[in-house]
Amino acid sequence: MRRLLLSGLVVLSAVTGSLAQGTGAPVKIGIALGLTGSYAAFGAQVRTGAAQAIEDINKAGGIKGRPLEPVIGDDASDPKQGVSVANKLASAGVTMVVGSFSSGVSIPASDVYLDAGIVQVTPASTNVKFTERGHWNTFRTCGRDDQQGKVAGAYLAERFKDKKIALVHDKSPYGKGLAEETQTALKANGVKPVLYEGINPGEKDYSALVSRLKSAGVDVVYYGGYHIEAGLIVRQMRDQGLNALLAGGDGLAPKEFVQIAGPGADGTLMTFAPDPRKNPGAQAIVAAFNARGIDPDAYTLYGYAAVQVLARAMAETGSSDGKTLADWLHQGKTIETVVGPIAYDKKGDITRPDYVVYAWKKGPDGKIDYAGNELTP
Known part of the structure; x- marks a missing residue:
């Protein structure tokens, strides 16, 4: 080696x-x-x-x-x-x-x-x-979140313009910041979310949130936060008969997301940098x-x-x-x-920011993964 x-x-x-x-x-x-x-x-x-x-x-x-x-x-x-x-x-x-x-x-x-x-x-x-x-x-x-949120918001607005979209976040600087930037991008593209909710990370039961999502007739749930809570929300949505699509940011990237979410992870959208x-x-x-x-x-x-x-x-x-x-x-x-x-600008940000949208999909081996499933160039 x-x-x-x-x-x-x-x-x-x-x-x-x-x-x-x-x-x-x-x-x-x-x-x-x-x-x-x-x-x-x-x-x-x-x-x-x-x-x-x-x-x-x-x-x-x-x-x-x-x-x-x-x-x-x-x-x-x-x-x-x-x-x-x-x-x-x-x-x-x-x-x-x-x-x-x-x-x-x-x-x-x-x-x-x-x-x-x-x-x-x-x-x-x-x-x-x-x-x-x-x-x-x-x-x-x-x-940065504003770059990632812009990609997410534009993608959701283009493909789900006539659907009901909810925004949920974990109240953290990362999760809330990403949800806010995605909301800004959605509105810039003519889409107004029907629900904006914050959750408490670390909890195990999100059934009250799922009930609100069902009552609002939500088709897409954009989640700003990490994979643990996202996985629990997906699993509980499916358990309560809500088949809304989940979308989120790079906080969903660990493979543990699928272990937590179960089969309901299939189809989840996620923004992340090119692999x-x-x-x-x-x-x-x-x-x-x-x-x-x-x-x-x-x-x-x-x-x-x-x-x-x-x-x-x-x-x-x-x-x-x-x-x-x-x-x-x-x-x-x-x-x-x-x-x-x-290369860096004067703020310390990279000068070639790039995000793409991935889909978590079940492969021929039966495993759900996002690798190789880029939806945008």
Whole structure:
């Protein structure tokens, strides 16, 4: 596998190819994620990707002869714990962080990182506010809710213009933000939702919500939130005889969604970025994951790319100082990553935002998956 990894590191060659040989003290890189809690599946994906990127970089000689040393923090996808983790990473001497997954954690944690001079690259936090506050230290390898909501709203308006559409969200910065952006896009396309509801995540019984959806005669339910609640809502809709289509955002991406939703997951629509596993520059990395029995789906490769972004900035500047790295990233230079080329604007957003619509469908093997089921180019 070592030969496969090293021969396939085309996306890392710009980082490691011209580095000086030698050894040096490790450079600490924080990995702040929800590794426990309700949404640990996402944290596990990002950690797997980031850890593999660090391993690959270190095997190829590190950054100017200095290996990367991960410092892991578990925020449990909780804002208060996220702030605590951010303070601990700052105290540990970290100057760069990959994370967090949740927007509700990344936003308050970024204030701590700002004060500590730490540059932060999130692989998954899509809430608009994360990069709209004028912070120099906030970057993403993913898109934003306004971009994702625009795609979702336009798609639903085009195909379900004469149907009754409801919007439901989990009240989180991510879920509510995505639902609001989708609502804005629907209205811009001449569609007024018949219902707008917030739920309490973590509950098991959403029968009251389903009853309201049935009473409103809803045909489509757009859900802003994560896969656990979405799966429960689908299952309970089907149990109560409501066959409305479910649509949602990238929070539905884990395979656990189908395990929770059951057969009712078939047909669910979801917005997400084009599948990075199909990126030609990522094939050797994907093959290496597969050889270990790992499918690098959803946000795995976005975690890998976040490490690549920071490594490239280190190689170009010869520094591990957070502000120095951020200043270089803001120049908008193209960085080749496993999710495709990334360049940043002055806010820290990627300059090539792209979302497509997927359908979760049952394949010939009887399994329900979204892979390969892109409905929009």
